[in-house]
Amino acid sequence: MSFWNEFFSKLYIGVLTTLQLLAVAIPSSIILGIFIGVLRVYGGKIEKTLANLYVHIFRGFPLLVTLMIMFFGLADIGIRLTPYWAAALAIIVCSSAYQSEYVRMSILSIDEGQSLAARSLGMKRSVEILYIILPQAFRIAFPGIGNEIIYMILYSSLAYIVGVNEIFSVAISVNSIWFKPTEVFLTTALIYLAMTTMASYGLKKLERKLWIPGFETDVKR
Amino acid sequence: MNLMTFSKYLPYIFEGSLWSLGLVLGGLGIGFAIGVTFSLVQVYGNPLLRRLISFYVWFFRGTPLIVQLFLFHWSIFPALGINSTALTTSITVLGLRSGAYQSQIFRGAIGSIEENQMLAARALGMSNWDAISSIILPQALRIAIPQISNEYSVILKDSAICFILGIMELMTRAKYAAIATGIALIPYLIAGLIYLVLTYIGTMFFNLIYLKKRIPDSVEG
Amino acid sequence: MVKDLYKRYGDKAVLRGVSFEVEKGKVKVIMGPSGTGKTTLLKCIDMLVKPDSGKIWLEDLELTDPRIDVSEARRKIGFVFQEFNLFHHLTAIKNVMIGLTKVKKLPRGEARAIAERSLLKVHIDRELWDKYPAQLSGGQKQRVAIARALAMEPMIMLYDEPTSALDPQLTREVLEVIKELAEDGMTSLIVTHEVGFASEVADEIMIMIDGRIVERGDPRSIIYDPRREETRKFFNKIMKIGDELR
Ligand SMILES: Nc1ncnc2c1ncn2[C@@H]1O[C@H](COP(=O)(O)OP(=O)(O)OP(=O)(O)O)[C@@H](O)[C@H]1O
Ligand SMILES: [Mg+2]
Numbered sequence: 001m002s003f004w005n006e007f008f009s010k011l012y013i014g015v016l017t018t019l020q021l022l023a024v025a026i027p028s029s030i031i032l033g034i035f036i037g038v039l040r041v042y043g044g045k046i047e048k049t050l051a052n053l054y055v056h057i058f059r060g061f062p063l064l065v066t067l068m069i070m071f072f073g074l075a076d077i078g079i080r081l082t083p084y085w086a087a088a089l090a091i092i093v094c095s096s097a098y099q100s101e102y103v104r105m106s107i108l109s110i111d112e113g114q115s116l117a118a119r120s121l122g123m124k125r126s127v128e129i130l131y132i133i134l135p136q137a138f139r140i141a142f143p144g145i146g147n148e149i150i151y152m153i154l155y156s157s158l159a160y161i162v163g164v165n166e167i168f169s170v171a172i173s174v175n176s177i178w179f180k181p182t183e184v185f186l187t188t189a190l191i192y193l194a195m196t197t198m199a200s201y202g203l204k205k206l207e208r209k210l211w212i213p214g215f216e217t218d219v220k221r
Numbered sequence: 222m223n224l225m226t227f228s229k230y231l232p233y234i235f236e237g238s239l240w241s242l243g244l245v246l247g248g249l250g251i252g253f254a255i256g257v258t259f260s261l262v263q264v265y266g267n268p269l270l271r272r273l274i275s276f277y278v279w280f281f282r283g284t285p286l287i288v289q290l291f292l293f294h295w296s297i298f299p300a301l302g303i304n305s306t307a308l309t310t311s312i313t314v315l316g317l318r319s320g321a322y323q324s325q326i327f328r329g330a331i332g333s334i335e336e337n338q339m340l341a342a343r344a345l346g347m348s349n350w351d352a353i354s355s356i357i358l359p360q361a362l363r364i365a366i367p368q369i370s371n372e373y374s375v376i377l378k379d380s381a382i383c384f385i386l387g388i389m390e391l392m393t394r395a396k397y398a399a400i401a402t403g404i405a406l407i408p409y410l411i412a413g414l415i416y417l418v419l420t421y422i423g424t425m426f427f428n429l430i431y432l433k434k435r436i437p438d439s440v441e442g
Numbered sequence: 443m444v445k446d447l448y449k450r451y452g453d454k455a456v457l458r459g460v461s462f463e464v465e466k467g468k469v470k471v472i473m474g475p476s477g478t479g480k481t482t483l484l485k486c487i488d489m490l491v492k493p494d495s496g497k498i499w500l501e502d503l504e505l506t507d508p509r510i511d512v513s514e515a516r517r518k519i520g521f522v523f524q525e526f527n528l529f530h531h532l533t534a535i536k537n538v539m540i541g542l543t544k545v546k547k548l549p550r551g552e553a554r555a556i557a558e559r560s561l562l563k564v565h566i567d568r569e570l571w572d573k574y575p576a577q578l579s580g581g582q583k584q585r586v587a588i589a590r591a592l593a594m595e596p597m598i599m600l601y602d603e604p605t606s607a608l609d610p611q612l613t614r615e616v617l618e619v620i621k622e623l624a625e626d627g628m629t630s631l632i633v634t635h636e637v638g639f640a641s642e643v644a645d646e647i648m649i650m651i652d653g654r655i656v657e658r659g660d661p662r663s664i665i666y667d668p669r670r671e672e673t674r675k676f677f678n679k680i681m682k683i684g685d686e687l688r
Contacts, residue, residue: 077406114529122514122517122545213573213577
């Protein structure tokens with residue numbers, strides 16, 4: 001088989017694996033991030049403390065360290081994760097910590113009147129958060145969450161380190177057989193560029209779709 | 222292996238923080254030089270240069286650090302006839318990458334003060350360059366301090382990825398300690414905590430600078 | 443009915459023993475200088491702020507009873523805010539519907555029908571129903587806010603300076619709506635600085651100064667023949683401001 005043939009057929013699998021990883025990591029981290037963000041604003045003392053601790057740790061640890069802990073560290077105490085799940089969990093845990101910060105700040109930026117009006121209609125806290133606060137907070141946090149999605153695409157390449165057969169690990173293995181670093185790593189870079197560019201294009205479209213007349217100005221007032 | 226044998230590795234891991242900080246300071250410094258220059262070109266430069274810089278920023282923000290490290294180490298530097306060590310590659314790539322991010326930070330900061338201040342400076346009869354160097358830049362740099370502080374904590378965590386080239390920084394040492402002792406959880410946890418502490422120390426340091434240099438009532442980033 | 447209400451923020455006593463009653467179908471107006479606790483009083487009545495002591499009844503339900511479900515009770519009280527507080531992310535009609543679907547748990551179709559009726563009652567026409575708050579004028583926003591409260595079929599409506607964020611033109615359309623509702627028999631408690639409006643709608647005007655109701659009575663005697671010096675001063679002041687505006 002020629003170099004390019006081999007490279008592309010392996011890359012195809014690598015891209016699929018990366019996408020599989022992201023398909024789990026992106027939605028889970030957003031949901032977890034929102035949940036933790038809500039806990040940090042509305043939780044009781046214990047919930048707040050725990051959520052803050054979570055955020056401090058996983059924002060303070062490099063993703064790589066978290067990844068090593070998930071794969072090698074947890075094995076020490078008898079929790080054996082597959083490479084795929086170790087990578088997915090590490091990305092989810094790390095990214096959700098960052099996202100919760102966007103969510104928290106967005107919630108805090110919403111004016112008090114929204115909550116007063118919700119409560120005056122007889123809404124319970126949970127209803128108020130779900131239908132009044134979060135739809136607004138999500139829109140405010142959207143650019144930040146979008147950035148996090150781009151970062152997840154980029155940092156999914158670290159999954160190579162624990163042996164997930166994603167794009168970058170395909171690059172490494174093909175390069176070790178053929179030793180054509182320029183072709184291999186330039187192509188790899190281009191694939192990531194294509195993915196991040198498409199993602200930011202899609203995110204912009206989505207942001208426009210979620211846009212509500214005068215929303216930002218009204219909220220920031 | 223027991224904890225006693227492990228404790229022998231503590232100083233060994235701690236020493237890695239010096240290497241990590243070296244990477245960070247090098248990367249942050251190079252990134253600063255690139256960031257300031259490129260942001261000025263992007264605001265004031267000719268269209269072709271602006272295009273080129275946009276391309277540069279797009280490339281470095283759209284590809285994973287780990288890919289950039291390999292691309293430069295195994296392809297670009299050799300092709301240019303540069304004999305780069307793992308350390309010089311790491312610092313350079315961290316710097317080039319940070320330059321892309323920092324140029325956007327400074328561009329935003331300049332944008333937020335440009336219009337009024339430039340008019341005022343012109344009204345005083347200053348030349349373009351005088352206005353930029355003595356009015357615009359000093360203010361932009363101050364406004365950008367919080368974001369540079371953030372950039373520091375990003376690079377610090379990114380520097381862990383340079384372990385892939387075998388730099389004797391925190392991550393590599395944690396890995397060796399894990400291999401030597403057969404315990405993975407503890408060395409990686411310790412490495413993570415060191416990163417966390419270094420993040421806080423750095424953030425405090427930048428906060429101090431910010432408080433000292435902040436212009437009262439200035440627009441904050 | 444409110445009895446002996448006290449509320450302090452830190453060491454600032456805002457409400458210092460307030461008692462009164464709004465009988466069914468009646469309209470009571472509260473007037474008084476800025477910062478005397480009018481907003482705080484209304485918020486206490488809707489249990490949006492917890493009073494320190496005193497009791498509040500909605501007919502025979504004691505709202506201050508710690509065992510009752512406050513959100514259950516709140517839906518029976520309509521609150522109209524000075525700054526409208528429409529939900530920014532919902533269209534006019536969705537603003538009105540959300541209480542019906544999420545609190546009263548009505549099916550969408552039914553909620554929509556009620557919302558449409560409420561909106562028409564406050565003269566918000568069909569072409570505005572799908573507009574977002576930012577696309578409405580202040581007067582339209584406030585009328586939608588009234589419709590939102592009204593749709594819940596409250597036993598009483600509380601209005602907190604409903605027009606003080608509006609210019610005179612828009613003020614009129616909102617006051618008109620409040621007046622129509624009152625004439626329809628809506629029990630109302632209104633905080634306002636609009637003397638003319640107050641004298642038209644009120645069955646009784648209460649003057650609140652420094653956390654106490656210092657004087658109360660029918661509109662004519664309170665406005666034109668107040669017994670207390672501070673009431674007189676207060677009216678002099680707001681009439682003068684009114685003149686200047688004109
Ligand atoms: N959440 C709060 N915390 C502390 N103090 C408050 C709070 N809300 C109101 N106050 C204070 O309580 C006092 C009464 O406020 P309130 O809003 O009830 O007055 P008001 O009569 O409605 O005034 P206005 O006519 O300006 O609306 C004010 O001095 C205000 O500063
Ligand atoms: Mg008030």
